[in-house]
Amino acid sequence: MKTLVRYSVICCAFLFISLVILFLRLLNYPGKSTSSSNEHRNGIDQEYNRPFIKPLFVPILPENCTSLDCLSVKNCQTLTLSVKNFERSAKFQSMQFKRFVQAVKNLPFFIGEISKNEDFNSCFTLFNIDVLDRDILNPTTLPVIPDFSSAAKFMKVKLDTNYVFFNLFSGTYPDYSEKVDFDVGRGILMKSSVTHQNFRAGYDIAFPLVNVLKHELLPKPVTLLRRSSTTQDRYLATFKGKRYVQGIGSETRDLLPVISNQKDILSLVTCEHNRDEWKKHLNSIEMQQCEANIREYHRPQFDYDSLLLNSTFCFVPRGRRADSFRLLEVMRSGCIPVVLSNNVVLPFSEVIQWEKLAVIADERLVTLLPSYLRNIGSERVLAMRAQAVFIYNAYFSSMDTILRTTFKILFDRISPKPLPRWVWNSYPGALFVDTNYSTDFKHDYPFWSHYLNEDPVDKRWRYSVVVVKNQDDDDGHCEDVAREALNANNLNAVFLVSVEPDGSKLHIEIDDKSTTDGLRRVTMNSLYDVDLIVSKETSHIVTINCTTSTDNLAQKLRFLTAVSGEYPDRLIGYDLVNHFLSSAWTNEYAVSSDVEDYYSMVNVTNMAIHHKYYYHLLRTHFNSSNSEQLRSKPHCASVFLNMMIAYVTQNPPIGLKFIEDEQAPVDDQVVPDQYPADEKGPEDFSMPRESECLQWFKTVLGYIPLRHSSSLVRN
Template sequence: MQSWRRKSLWLAMSASWLLVLLGVFPLLRLAVPSRPRAGTSQGWPRWLDAELLQSFSQPAEFPEDGPQPPRAPGGGSCTWEACFDASKCRGGGLKVFVYPATGPVSETHRRILASIEGSRYHTFSAAEACLLLLLLSPDVPAGQCTPVPLQWDGGRNHLVLGLHPAPCPRPFQLGQAMVAQARPTVDTFRAGFDVALPLLPEAHPLRGGAPGQLRQHSPHPGMALLALAEERGGWHTAGTNSSACPWDGRCEQDHGPKQTHPGATLPNATFCLIPGRSSDALHFLQALQAGCIPVLLSPRWELPFSEVIDWTKAAIVADERLSLQVLTALQEMPLTRVLALRQQTQFLWDAYFSTVEKVIHTTLEIIQDRISGASAHPFYHLQQGSRPLGKFSALIWVEAPGQLPMKLIQAMAGSQHCAQILVLWSSEKPPPPRLPETAVPLTVIDGPRKVSGRFFPYSAINTDAILSLDAHSSLSTSEVDFAFVVWQSFPERMVGFLTWNHFWDEARGSWGYTAERANEFSMVLTSAAFYHRYYHTLFTHSLPKALWTLADEAPTCVDVLMNFLVAAVTKLPPIKVPHATRHGETSPPLAPGGPGLRQEQQPAAQDCINQMVAGFGHMPLVSSRLRLDPVLFKDPVSMLRKKYRSLEKP
């Protein structure tokens, strides 16, 4: 009896010790540190699909391994309100002065300077600027750091910009200066003040850039489930039978397909596992371009442009110590979610990261947003998913000799969709003192004496749709009504009547364009075209000043420039609709074979489109063979059954 009691007591004590041992170690491993102090980094955005990872702990819940790097010297506690004097930005506008480079500079550094000087924010006067920019060059020899500028003033209203790792990334006390650098650590990054940049390769293009590599627009994932970033710069792929720890070197038991891809050659994988080391930050851009969903394993660097980009829609942040849960969750993720994440990687790559110029301009736009606030954005930035209203504004450009196109005004006023008629008066001759009475409001706007003034975002325009016209346009009410109905189905594209087409001239080795009737077109003339007024904002505030100047010097170039802009945004061609009248349809003065153009003038005239290509860095125009007609257009039925009868009148 006593022997049985001794055995029972021994078993109970053993079970108790076993429970204690099994319970203490996980608790020690998952111990939650105290709350971070005020002013410290608040960690990464939480993943939207958290319900799939119920056992996940967020990265902020784990103490960092190893010693912590020191905080930023000087202005480590800087905030936007405390360390930037926005009152120096007159009228709420950002003006940037770039310190001239000291000593010899490389071609890459010179091109970056030219890109900043070509932006709408640049000024050559330091007194006029409210932001002084110091560009760090990676080309200086080691030990020859950038000297402190004379106007440093403790770094107040300064931006230290480093696109590439420099020999002296922090050559002096930063003080109150903002820092825009690649892969900043989460401990030194000052949220809301500094700007996190992507780590760019040395050969990253200045403008143009390569498109995203995702070609599969269905929920079907890549051939391989995982691609693991390797320390030597390559990628290692693993199939769906990978082990639970594919990133820690213990995958010898995996019998699935494996393959190593050197350099920037990224396989068609669904997820890209990127360790949190700073040296792996370059893999992040490679994954975005390839449409491979980045899975960041306890990253120790701030994600680029995290102030304005919601990375939960394109990437996954996980803790590298929870390998089993990570792999299981990736395998069970719904295909619709996979497609949404991969599509967002392509958008972010094209919008922010494909060129050096986009990275620079995004940085300046972030600072401009801090100065002006969200209220300075046009309304369509804030109303996601809303459809355009059912009205349009007719914007008629009048230049010399300065006469009101009465017939055109009456045709616009007769449209059931016309909300207002705006006459942009750009003639030296004063406008008539009395305006004709029309069924819709008629307003005269005193416009600038240059052709680019046609595309200024005038406050008088109160509709989404704009019908751009000039005084020589000839349109009927039916043509306008049908074109507007078409535009309502494609509000992001241009819808017009007259078309041009671009081509590559093998003999001259350059681009050209023509107005000859053909089976293809890539541009519509802005003398009669519908488009969203958002493009007026882009035309005025996003295009380089050099392209404005070119359009003003060669007026026909403004049509090319507007089509370039819309095509660069949408990646789509314009839409052509039919017209019954000829609208003065002639070849453009800059097109080959155009009337009134001497043969010896053609090479210089064709330089317009080539300068546009150089300014954009690539040819954005997309050709189309599509024309949209009414359903019964020219069908052998009674005219009484047709809605747009005047379209078929000779």
């Protein structure tokens, strides 16, 4: 009897210890309370911004493929993409897949479509087979994928390219399986709503869950201008969405109303979903609670978009699947996402540091969130909010940016010059960086010099002056302007460039025999290639036209380069221009030289300075069709450069005003009326040719990135 009691006590003690260990593991406390284990836990919490637990599952190794044994590099000297067409598949495509393929064909590295038995000459190939949505409850989803057997044969025979598949939805009610119902083989799967257990890390890519039909084809960035410079939002944290009464995702969403205090934390849920099926799973008490929640949910003052704009944190719980459309909606609003989806692989997490812009917490410990969120300092809140908007603009603002990001990540795996992760997570983002151009991030790019380059400002940059001579300009005055520029002393070289447009792609003639006076004479057919004539040491280019006065020219140039040294990524100049909405009905814009109150552009050819890398971006960032049309408009160079630089920096240019040493007394100066009789009126400031350029480039970018400014920097 004593032996039986002894064994019973031992079993009870063992069971108690097991329960304690399990409880501590759920709270993410290690089994040993040593200092080293605590330091390890704190390091993980700091890196991943997980206040409660670290991932319970480690990413498994891919079952079929790795980057080393399945990726082909034969056609991957540069990033190229093609689409393989099957006739039957073209008849069974949803509207969202057609729009998706349209976005693919607009990418700058798309080289064409492949039919029948043509060779694959691209690095990546997409089949025109619609596998975006494989939820069989969707009426547009076919139970059998047309032509997929033919695609599988191609993947086994044609080994010189890398095949890619995109899937947003897999599985269906009730288990919503993450596994796709087609054999990917050695193809690369870009998939939404995937967890670490079913993710081939380092091979597949976690794709954002996005509504292809509603998401913009071209980027339209959001800003934080609507936000206060403080963190005093109306709500600390909010949620408005469905509450699943049973099944996957219901546990997390059931906890959100528990932490709502109807003051600084607000959680509005509705049980309404799947018609009236939800009512079958509730008793009378639960039904009364649901009806109360529904009434609160539909109150007009709790508009969804308004809540996002007035909240510091926004809860992003999982839905039926691991991902949620809510993630991008929250980031777009400048709200900090609080992700509640255990083990989810966040979009593009291979390169994006989500811990810098989101709180990633355990679904099971939602009740601990209010105290944690209240303890986040204001400086960190502002940094996370700014990073959330930056990451959204850089990689999620349109189907174009999402697809560019996807293939940039894929190509980085093959490229001998992959981008470091910090480039992806700092302004202006990886999509504006071309490693074929240079990998010297300190000197050859204008974006990171202030914290990468330890040289003094006056030694970081080298400047070259380009004096532009058009066909009607006076040769003698052009020579005078160029020689006067030589007196600036801080210049690397001075070029006298004769521009003779002839419609060809590239034509440059350098007169090497004409440098005895210090000038380098060049003939070219387009200003879009000016960066090709300057030396590698030159970082910035100053452009002057031949109509510029030689008075104080050297002093103006020195002032121009001094300001550029402090703002190396900006466009800076003296001759200011403005744009405005000329017709709200047709959404047309016009350009004017009237800058009495503010300006949005500078005349690039009339004493302006910018980094030479922007010329390279202007030539390579867009698809071949747009690039050819761009070169056919040489008179638009100034407008295009203004819009390109604003597109990258999301900042206005910097206007300069040079004040001469000796000016007439104020009493002797005559201040004319705004528009004296027989002189200029508003219509005389109009610039119709530049207005046409602005409208055309607006169609390329999808919006007008120019921003107005009223600030002037004076010497």
